[in-house]
Amino acid sequence: MSGIPMYKATPYYKLDDLNNIELPKCMYKMKNVHKEREDGPQSVQRGSSGGSQALDALEQRQENILRELDALQAEVAVMMQHLPASVKQQGSATASGATCGQAQLEGPVRDIVVNANPSSPPLSLFILYELLKQQFRCFGSVHVHSSVENVPEGLCKCLGNGIRSDLRNRTDFQLAITLIWKDVKPSPQMMMSAAYQTPIHGESNVARYLGRILQPSYDAQDPVTATEIDTWVDMAGTQVLLGNNKERAASLRSLNSRLGKHDWLVGSGLTLADMVMWSALHQTGQAAGVPANVKRWMQACNGQPAFQSALKLTQS
Amino acid sequence: MEKENDQPEVPLGPDGKPLSKKALKKQQKDAEKAAKKAQRQAQQAAEADTQVTEDFSKDRYGNMAMLQSTEKPDRRLVRVEELTPSLAGETVWVRARMHTSRAKGKQCFLVLRQQQFNVQALAFVNDKTVSKQMVKFAANITKESIIDVEGVVQKVAQPVESCTQRDVELHVERVFVVSASAPQLPLQLDDAARPEHDEEDASRPRVNQDTRLDNRIIDLRTTTNQAVYRVVAGVCDLFRATLTGKGFVEIHTPKIISAASEGGANVFTVSYFKNNAYLAQSPQLYKQMAIAADFEKVFTVGAVFRAEDSNTHRHLTEFVGLDLEMAFNYHYHEVLDVIGDMFVHIFKGLRDRYKTEINTIQKQYPSEPFKFLEPSLRLEFPEAVTMLREAGVEIGDEDDLSTPDEKLLGKLVKAKYDTDFFILDKFPLAVRPFYTMPDPNNPKYANSYDMYMRGEEILSGAQRIHDPEFLTERAKAHEIDIEKIKSYIDSFRYGCPPHGGGGIGMERVVMLYLGLTNIRKTSMFPRDPKRLTP
Numbered sequence: 001m002s003g004i005p006m007y008k009a010t011p012y013y014k015l016d017d018l019n020n021i022e023l024p025k026c027m028y029k030m031k032n033v034h035k036e037r038e039d040g041p042q043s044v045q046r047g048s049s050g051g052s053q054a055l056d057a058l059e060q061r062q063e064n065i066l067r068e069l070d071a072l073q074a075e076v077a078v079m080m081q082h083l084p085a086s087v088k089q090q091g092s093a094t095a096s097g098a099t100c101g102q103a104q105l106e107g108p109v110r111d112i113v114v115n116a117n118p119s120s121p122p123l124s125l126f127i128l129y130e131l132l133k134q135q136f137r138c139f140g141s142v143h144v145h146s147s148v149e150n151v152p153e154g155l156c157k158c159l160g161n162g163i164r165s166d167l168r169n170r171t172d173f174q175l176a177i178t179l180i181w182k183d184v185k186p187s188p189q190m191m192m193s194a195a196y197q198t199p200i201h202g203e204s205n206v207a208r209y210l211g212r213i214l215q216p217s218y219d220a221q222d223p224v225t226a227t228e229i230d231t232w233v234d235m236a237g238t239q240v241l242l243g244n245n246k247e248r249a250a251s252l253r254s255l256n257s258r259l260g261k262h263d264w265l266v267g268s269g270l271t272l273a274d275m276v277m278w279s280a281l282h283q284t285g286q287a288a289g290v291p292a293n294v295k296r297w298m299q300a301c302n303g304q305p306a307f308q309s310a311l312k313l314t315q316s
Numbered sequence: 317m318e319k320e321n322d323q324p325e326v327p328l329g330p331d332g333k334p335l336s337k338k339a340l341k342k343q344q345k346d347a348e349k350a351a352k353k354a355q356r357q358a359q360q361a362a363e364a365d366t367q368v369t370e371d372f373s374k375d376r377y378g379n380m381a382m383l384q385s386t387e388k389p390d391r392r393l394v395r396v397e398e399l400t401p402s403l404a405g406e407t408v409w410v411r412a413r414m415h416t417s418r419a420k421g422k423q424c425f426l427v428l429r430q431q432q433f434n435v436q437a438l439a440f441v442n443d444k445t446v447s448k449q450m451v452k453f454a455a456n457i458t459k460e461s462i463i464d465v466e467g468v469v470q471k472v473a474q475p476v477e478s479c480t481q482r483d484v485e486l487h488v489e490r491v492f493v494v495s496a497s498a499p500q501l502p503l504q505l506d507d508a509a510r511p512e513h514d515e516e517d518a519s520r521p522r523v524n525q526d527t528r529l530d531n532r533i534i535d536l537r538t539t540t541n542q543a544v545y546r547v548v549a550g551v552c553d554l555f556r557a558t559l560t561g562k563g564f565v566e567i568h569t570p571k572i573i574s575a576a577s578e579g580g581a582n583v584f585t586v587s588y589f590k591n592n593a594y595l596a597q598s599p600q601l602y603k604q605m606a607i608a609a610d611f612e613k614v615f616t617v618g619a620v621f622r623a624e625d626s627n628t629h630r631h632l633t634e635f636v637g638l639d640l641e642m643a644f645n646y647h648y649h650e651v652l653d654v655i656g657d658m659f660v661h662i663f664k665g666l667r668d669r670y671k672t673e674i675n676t677i678q679k680q681y682p683s684e685p686f687k688f689l690e691p692s693l694r695l696e697f698p699e700a701v702t703m704l705r706e707a708g709v710e711i712g713d714e715d716d717l718s719t720p721d722e723k724l725l726g727k728l729v730k731a732k733y734d735t736d737f738f739i740l741d742k743f744p745l746a747v748r749p750f751y752t753m754p755d756p757n758n759p760k761y762a763n764s765y766d767m768y769m770r771g772e773e774i775l776s777g778a779q780r781i782h783d784p785e786f787l788t789e790r791a792k793a794h795e796i797d798i799e800k801i802k803s804y805i806d807s808f809r810y811g812c813p814p815h816g817g818g819g820i821g822m823e824r825v826v827m828l829y830l831g832l833t834n835i836r837k838t839s840m841f842p843r844d845p846k847r848l849t850p
Binding site for chain 1: 663664667686687688689690691693694695696698699703706707708727728729731732733734735741742757
């Protein structure tokens with residue numbers, strides 16, 4: 001308050017003297033409603049530290065609760081040690097089922113519905129299905145929608161016969177792929193749960209979802225590798241599958257240059273990128289006239305066990 | 317003695333004096349006028365005479381005498397359906413109903429209707445064949461009369477929008493009334509055939525359901541109803557054809573029975589000589605007896621009577637049940653495969669062979685086309701419960717599905733799989749009848765299934781218990797009096813193969829396939845708690 005001199009006014013009320021107000025003696029005396037106790041000034045001056053019994057009790061309760069909470073946490077930690085590893089990771093899973101990397105899938109069979117046009121079957125689906133079969137109990141069934149007629153016999157049995165020849169119920173499996181041949185344009189669609197989502201379009205996106213269910217997820221590695229895979233998958237989806245001739249030629253050129261120095265598209269092994277690109281090239285009918293490096297890579301893919309059922313479809 | 321008059325006689329006026337020149341002229345004019353008038357009248361009289369006597373087409377029209385089979389003319393009647401531009405220029409005979417007639421001076425426009433098809437006909441006055449009286453007669457024929465028309469098929473310059481045969485019209489040369497209709501109709505066919513929600517005709521009257529059902533004969537004549545009942549016949553036909561092709565035998569079961577079969581309380585009682593008997597609630601018992609009698613695969617098409625006092629859009633007291641029962645070798649899924657396949661055949665047959673009828677019906681009752689998968693989609697009860705829970709419904713693991721649950725499940729399945737028909741397998745045992753075989757792997761569930769179309773249940777079926785001891789046990793668990801079902805249990809005592817099956821309501825299947833809103837639209841003469849006639 002130094003600096004600017006101002007008029008000083010003496011305080012009108014002397015608040016310290018509240019309790020020393022002299023009351024006139026000629027009036028009736030009434031109890032002071034503002035004082036807590038009859039002790040008068042002493043109780044106020046003692047302050048809030050342990051001043052009221054209610055406050056004491058409240059503090060005590062809080063400490064009790066905190067102690068019980070600690071005990072509970074300890075118990076849960078002990079229980080967690082006895083449970084399988086998957087449950088620990090479930091805490092972060094979202095309800096829509098887009099979970100990453102689990103060896104167990106909760107609930108009755110998770111049914112993934114893929115609607116595709118029989119004129120261009122999504123081959124990467126079959127490759128990924130073979131890989132999924134190795135990790136989960138899964139079965140596939142194929143249906144023909146009423147909007148198409150005359151689907152060739154080979155396409156009607158491509159994922160096996162469903163559970164028709166199996167003694168187990170549907171609910172004994174973890175994963176089901178239901179492939180429906182339907183008049184969808186321009187790209188396949190995927191539905192998981194009608195209550196939570198809208199359809200997912202595009203073979204590359206279906207591949208990404210299935211790739212994330214696999215253990216380890218295709219994008220569980222470092223971000224750079226994951227992005228490289230994604231770039232190739234995108235190129236397969238947009239430029240090869242849906243692009244015009246110029247775009248296709250350009251992607252063939254980039255494929256060729258990459259495969260000149262490496263055996264696989266990303267890293268040193270088979271990845272999602274190889275699967276989707278292989279599928280895209282076959283679907284657009286370019287498998288025959290590809291440059292030498294790409295040809296060599298395609299031969300390598302054909303040799304992989306996961307590619308066998310998809311390969312059979314291209315030959316029929 | 318009279319003088320010779322050199323002058324003409326001078327006419328005298330009324331007062332006897334000779335007329336002036338003007339008056340003379342006036343008189344002359346009057347006389348001329350009168351003469352002309354007389355002449356014209358005489359001419360007209362002569363004309364009228366000729367007209368009345370010269371009705372040159374008198375034998376080309378009229379009311380036929382009541383057809384008592386007096387003659388067998390060598391005449392081919394062409395169907396209205398066949399009147400196409402390929403017949404242009406030809407003279408044909410057509411027997412059809414008079415749908416509307418509209419006179420305009422010397423012309424008369426008629427619309428002739430025959431079941432699902434109608435065509436425009438034109439009668440205009442000409443010198444040789446059609447007289448004015450004939451056109452007048454045609455215009456006065458009452459609506460809905462049955463008429464025989466001979467005419468020339470002519471192509472039209474502009475298509476006739478209001479008729480199914482748009483490219484031709486019939487130029488009438490002869491018209492005879494075979495059976496006249498009373499002039500006052502209880503309802504107008506145009507109103508009965510009008511689409512419910514057409515915005516253009518929103519203010520025009522429609523006929524409500526009770527009026528239609530009270531005057532069913534006329535209501536059934538609309539093109540839409542003609543098409544609907546052909547689709548109903550198609551479903552029956554496809555059901556028989558598919559199952560007969562798979563080796564099934566058609567049987568006929570009795571409808572008058574001595575004891576209520578399903579154990580439910582809703583049976584009709586009939587007096588049977590000195591006792592009482594009941595009308596069969598379902599052919600279940602007799603189907604199973606036929607299986608025990610070694611027929612292996614049977615189906616039956618017959619009436620089913622349910623005395624439920626339900627006044628809903630999907631219940632009738634009497635309906636046609638299409639039931640089947642089949643002995644299987646090792647697993648009841650063999651039965652499910654057959655039933656699923658049968659439905660796919662029926663849907664495909666309707667989709668491919670009844671396109672005309674379905675299009676006609678869609679004009680008055682538009683709806684989403686029916687979608688299905690081949691092979692039929694099969695889900696299991698726990699999956700359905702999960703789907704419903706995800707959508708926010710609270711339902712226990714062994715609860716039965718209520719009607720709103722079923723509708724919601726139908727919507728969810730449609731959104732996920734895009735199919736209006738699916739099978740739900742492995743229902744909880746607690747909610748199924750006592751003769752349902754429990755699931756060997758999980759005692760809480762049963763080998764039993766329901767099938768749904770557009771979210772409404774159309775079939776309930778299961779593997780039946782074929783062992784009499786086990787059947788007795790299950791009946792006791794359901795607290796059923798064994799004495800009452802003794803004859804039922806006895807039918808399994810002499811060896812019975814494992815079997816299963818199910819039954820569907822024909823009217824309900826057609827109603828859901830076409831997307832109609834009320835089952836009375838697919839039953840020709842429906843019966844419900846409030847209706848016993850016609």
